[in-house]
Amino acid sequence: MSAAQLIVTMFGIFLSVFIAWFFWFAPKGQTRAAAGAGGLQEVAVTVKGGYTPDVIVVKAGQPVRLTFTRQESSACSEEILFPDFNKSSRLPEGEAVTLEFTPEKPGEYGFQCKMGMLRGKLVVE
Ligand SMILES: [Cu+2]
Secondary structure, eight states: OHHHHHHHHHHHHHHHHHHHHHHTTTTTEEEEOOEEEOEEEEEEEEEEEEEEEEEEEOOOOEEEEEEEOOOOOGGGEEEEEEETOOOOOOBBBTTEEEEEEOOOOOEEEEEEEETTEEEEEEOOO
């Protein structure tokens, strides 16, 4: 194998790894909830090949309202689960679905699709 072929091969491998990382592991954005009237912390999340934003920062002891809108028909994302808060909901395509709860303890709480392929994180501080 010539040096040029080796470089092309290495670049190809690097590119494949980067693409895999980008689609599965790259964070899609972090949002800090702004508390509105009555301390309600509202965040809108778009569901399309993942959750955007997928890291949501809120304050403990104040109600959180998350509105999920699923913009795809893939069966993978049709359900959203918050195991730590015992919350789950179906997400019909194109419909805004609201989940409300009050996280009492600071910590990091995951949320996910039914099979756990799509993941996000609620950071309570
Ligand atoms: Cu899934």
